[in-house]
Amino acid sequence: MESGDGLCLKEFDLDAKWLVDPKRILVGPRIGEGAHGKVHKGKYKNENVAIKIIRRGETPEEIAKTEARFAREVAMLSKVQHKNLAKFIGACKEPIMVIVTELLLGGTLRKYLLSIRPRCLDLHEAACFALDIARAMECLHSHGIIHRDLKPENLILTGDHKTVKLTDFGLAREESVTEMMTAETGTYRWMAPELYSTVTLRNGEKKHYNHKVDVYSFGIVFWEIVQNKLPFEGMSNLQAAYAAAFKNFRPNAENLPEDLASIITSCWTEDPNTRPNFSEIIQMLLKYLSTIPQPEYVTPPTMQAPENAVLPPESPGTSSLMAATRRGTGDVPKSEIEEKPSSFFSCFSGSCY
Incomplete structure (x- = not known):
């Protein structure tokens, strides 16, 4: 045909x-x-x-x-x-x-965060970015799709830096109650503990996990957006994944506002069943946004990462993000x-x- x-x-x-x-x-x-x-x-x-x-x-x-x-x-x-x-x-x-x-002309979220360091985003802006991501993930999950590679490199900003869009479905899978999925996974640093445990299985073995792996990744990404720091800083990707999976180690959220910390930490709990779904996350974010003032608009800085900024290495098998470019973005x-x-x-x- x-x-x-x-x-x-x-x-x-x-x-x-x-x-x-x-x-x-x-x-x-x-x-x-x-x-x-x-x-x-x-x-x-x-x-x-x-x-x-x-x-x-x-x-x-x-x-x-x-x-x-x-x-x-x-x-x-x-x-x-x-x-x-x-x-x-x-x-x-x-x-x-x-x-x-x-x-998309705004560059990756990763490069945008690097460009403003050591400054952090205003909490309202950070929560709005998180809301965009949560809405994209809610859409995927409503269609039975697990992304499995949610990280700042796969999140692209529009040219006005006001909207975040999710890209790269290279590792996405359709979720099924009966289907078992392979250990092919996203980047270790943002990867759910239950995904890392599948990596250690013998070649060819499979294990079931569900859409809550994306919720964990969202929690790590949200923390990174708020703190503007690399999660598990000082660790390699594999060390970070091992610490999260087998030592229940997480980034420090103690210095965050209580309502914000509650959202983030609920997303990265060890038991996937206790993590909220993205519909619940959206409601929590909307409630949080209603409690904080909206800042006056500030012209975004030039999208240029610091010369000495070191990007963490990616794990083998991770799909490419759809990076975007515009004049002067870096x-x-x-x-x-x-x-x-x-x-x-x-x-x-x-x-x-």
Whole structure:
């Protein structure tokens, strides 16, 4: 079965409206890279977009695994739409695997926090960011989707730095009561303790866990937004995960306002069953926001991380975030942002990768 423009629909179960024409994709500067692919600034039908190009792998096993992950991510992106999820534009599988989404101009939450250190966000702004994230996660969970890789690198700001959107469904899974899930997980530092325990299983073994792994990650991210510090500072990613899973160690929330600390600590409790769901988290955040004054608007600082800022290493297997760029954000060199029209090129002649 083929669509009107000759694109094959048989490759994956996707409505024709989501299939992009590879001939109309122009690829520009690279703005992000991860274990499974690269993200470029680009154009589709003359619209500025983010283009995620997936590495296919070399061995038959790698190719099969990559194609399955790609099909799963595309299926989930086309299934959910929300103002706090990066807008999905479309995808194609041949001649290379590509996912096209809206281009967000505010940079990653991680880089934004680094750019304002040592200052912390106003508590109202921090809670609003957390509310955006919670609403995105509520949408995913309402569709039975577990993200499994919630962290500041997968959260992108709009150009006015007022809205946060969630990206990267590379590790997402549909939740099932009976289905067991593998130990493939997100970045260890933000990973729920029950996920880490699956990593230690013998190769090929599986273990059931549920959507509450995202609630734990949200608690760690929220703490990081409020404190503007790396969680488990001084530890490697693996040390942090081990301490959280086997020593019940958590970041220090004692200096936070009581209402705020209560929300955060309830999210990272050891027992997943006692963690709130995102509908409850949203209500708690709205109640908290009603008790604190809204600050006067302050022009955001230039998005430039300190020169001596050290980013923690990522764990193998973690999917790439869809980083965004704008003039002066520090996401990519300025020379790459101010590209000439000729710097855009079609990557479907075999020369892109």
